[in-house]
Amino acid sequence: MQEGQKVGSGSQLDGVNSDQFRYLNKNRLKTAEQFRNVFNAGKRSIDSQFIILATENLLGYSRLGMAIPKKKINRAVDRNSIKRLIRECFRNSTIVEKGYDIVVLPQNKIDVKQKERLKNSLISHWKKIHK
RNA sequence: UGAGUCAGCCAGACAAUCGCCCUGAAUUAUAAGGGAGGAAAGUCCGGGCUCUAUAGGGUAAGACGCCAGGUAACGCCUGGGCGGCGUGAGUCGACGGAAAGUGCCACAGAAAAUAUACCGCCUGUAAGGGUAAGGGUGAAAUGGUGUGGUAAGAGCGCACCGCAUAUCUGGUAACAGAUAUGGCAUGGUAAACCCCGUCUGGAGCAAGGCCAAAUAGGGAAACAUUGGUGUGACCCGCACUGUUUCCGGGUAGGCUGCUAGAGGUGUAUGGCGACGUACACUCGAGAUGAAUGAUUGUCCAAGACAGAACCCGGCUUACCGGCUGACUCCUUAA
RNA sequence: CGGGGCGUAGCGCAGCCUGGUAGCGCACCUGCCUGGGGGGCAGGUGGUCGGAGGUUCAAAUCCUCUCGUCCCGA
Numbered sequence: 256m257q258e259g260q261k262v263g264s265g266s267q268l269d270g271v272n273s274d275q276f277r278y279l280n281k282n283r284l285k286t287a288e289q290f291r292n293v294f295n296a297g298k299r300s301i302d303s304q305f306i307i308l309a310t311e312n313l314l315g316y317s318r319l320g321m322a323i324p325k326k327k328i329n330r331a332v333d334r335n336s337i338k339r340l341i342r343e344c345f346r347n348s349t350i351v352e353k354g355y356d357i358v359v360l361p362q363n364k365i366d367v368k369q370k371e372r373l374k375n376s377l378i379s380h381w382k383k384i385h386k
Numbered sequence: 387u388g389a390g391u392c393a394g395c396c397a398g399a400c401a402a403u404c405g406c407c408c409u410g411a412a413u414u415a416u417a418a419g420g421g422a423g424g425a426a427a428g429u430c431c432g433g434g435c436u437c438u439a440u441a442g443g444g445u446a447a448g449a450c451g452c453c454a455g456g457u458a459a460c461g462c463c464u465g466g467g468c469g470g471c472g473u474g475a476g477u478c479g480a481c482g483g484a485a486a487g488u489g490c491c492a493c494a495g496a497a498a499a500u501a502u503a504c505c506g507c508c509u510g511u512a513a514g515g516g517u518a519a520g521g522g523u524g525a526a527a528u529g530g531u532g533u534g535g536u537a538a539g540a541g542c543g544c545a546c547c548g549c550a551u552a553u554c555u556g557g558u559a560a561c562a563g564a565u566a567u568g569g570c571a572u573g574g575u576a577a578a579c580c581c582c583g584u585c586u587g588g589a590g591c592a593a594g595g596c597c598a599a600a601u602a603g604g605g606a607a608a609c610a611u612u613g614g615u616g617u618g619a620c621c622c623g624c625a626c627u628g629u630u631u632c633c634g635g636g637u638a639g640g641c642u643g644c645u646a647g648a649g650g651u652g653u654a655u656g657g658c659g660a661c662g663u664a665c666a667c668u669c670g671a672g673a674u675g676a677a678u679g680a681u682u683g684u685c686c687a688a689g690a691c692a693g694a695a696c697c698c699g700g701c702u703u704a705c706c707g708g709c710u711g712a713c714u715c716c717u718u719a720a
Numbered sequence: 721c722g723g724g725g726c727g728u729a730g731c732g733c734a735g736c737c738u739g740g741u742a743g744c745g746c747a748c749c750u751g752c753c754u755g756g757g758g759g760g761c762a763g764g765u766g767g768u769c770g771g772a773g774g775u776u777c778a779a780a781u782c783c784u785c786u787c788g789u790c791c792c793g794a
Binding site for chain 1: 675
């Protein structure tokens with residue numbers, strides 16, 4: 256049961272948040288201006304799976320935005336499932352309580368079925384940003 | 387048992403933990419309830435709803451096209467007719483009009499539609515005449531088969547079939563059947579233009595409405611009442627009253643529409659059926675950077691196609707499998 | 721979500737409306753002109769016309785469905 260071990264090792268991150276932090280309205284990036292700020296002044300973290308942009312904000316909590324174009328991911332089912340995966344990873348990590356605005360972009364050819372791989376890459380991205 | 391046809395249904399289930407959207411008794415922090423599909427898809431049709439006199443009348447343009455019915459409506463569905471396919475259950479069909487008109491029919495062929503005559507056949511010394519049976523061309527050649535007839539032939543005559551016209555019978559009708567007459571007149575193509583009949587105003591929830599905020603009737607020049615503008619096909623009509631250009635100034639956030647509907651389920655009843663009527667019960671998504679997820683465990687037939695965005699009725703396309711019912715054919719056994 | 725357009729040779733485009741022969745330019749190959757390169761001339765190769773079905777004697781063309789791709793509209 257290798258999968259169980261991986262989750263167990265990630266539970267140090269999970270254990271902190273569970274009751275206090277949720278994916279609420281305030282944790283989302285909404286308007287076009289907020290997106291523009293991240294695109295203009297953001298740090299980048301690039302990978303074969305995702306491109307991630309981030310800036311610090313002074314709010315004390317992080318906010319997440321996603322831009323998943325139809326050109327890159329054709330079917331609506333896959334787009335939804337990627338959004339869910341990203342949101343789940345964001346919620347389960349400690350980065351929620353730090354103050355960042357984050358935008359996630361997918362790379363061109365992503366296999367939606369390889370969930371473990373996508374997750375691991377997201378977790379490493381969060382670590383990079385918070386250095 | 388095998389092969390097959392049609393109709394309908396399901397679209398992994400259960401438990402635990404964490405989490406998302408909506409409603410929300412109670413009152414500021416939590417119970418409880420609900421939460422994608424048969425195609426939500428393609429946007430191919432038809433409506434509801436909203437706005438707009440370019441909505442009225444006419445023309446144009448487009449769609450449809452056997453008959454009857456169903457429906458809010460349809461290009462959909464049901465039943466029937468006709469034709470094709472299949473041993474059969476069944477299934478498929480853009481299935482009006484070519485004796486209103488125009489166009490087209492390459493190549494080959496004598497000739498591709500007011501007909502005509504290459505090789506032939508008959509007659510004749512020949513010129514010419516008669517003829518369309520046979521050959522040949524082609525996707526298609528001016529009723530087909532047989533027989534009489536003839537110089538050779540020919541609906542020229544006759545029989546059967548086809549066709550046309552008329553009458554009668556059955557059927558609401560499409561159509562079918564019968565009888566009589568005619569004596570072959572009418573090549574194909576309408577998914578070529580077209581004719582006939584029926585229908586269609588346009589735009590679409592990013593429609594539209596409300597609140598707040600902002601802007602704001604400024605200046606200059608030119609032209610003009612034979613008008614000008616509103617034109618998204620055009621004309622008549624209708625509406626409005628100065629119009630155009632330049633300079634200066636300048637904003638876009640929230641709420642709503644938003645789900646109780648041609649809704650669903652059951653019973654009774656009318657109808658061959660699609661479907662209608664009556665009664666009872668019921669509320670089963672409503673996001674707005676956009677909710678349905680993740681992990682673990684158990685079971686099995688090992689989970690396909692695929693994600694609502696105003697809502698319905700269809701059509702088309704994608705799809706791993708499984709189940710039920712009715713029916714047909716073949717083999718074996720009884 | 722709504723409204724449009726385009727798929728034809730390796731590349732860029734005609735042909736489609738009005739159905740019978742698939743063509744143009746660049747590229748590629750061969751030969752010639754030149755001592756060689758470049759350039760020019762002549763000839764040639766190469767396309768089930770995005771896919772499936774239908775109408776027709778015959779479909780790139782007409783009709784229906786479908787798959788890609790591109791452009792508009794807060």
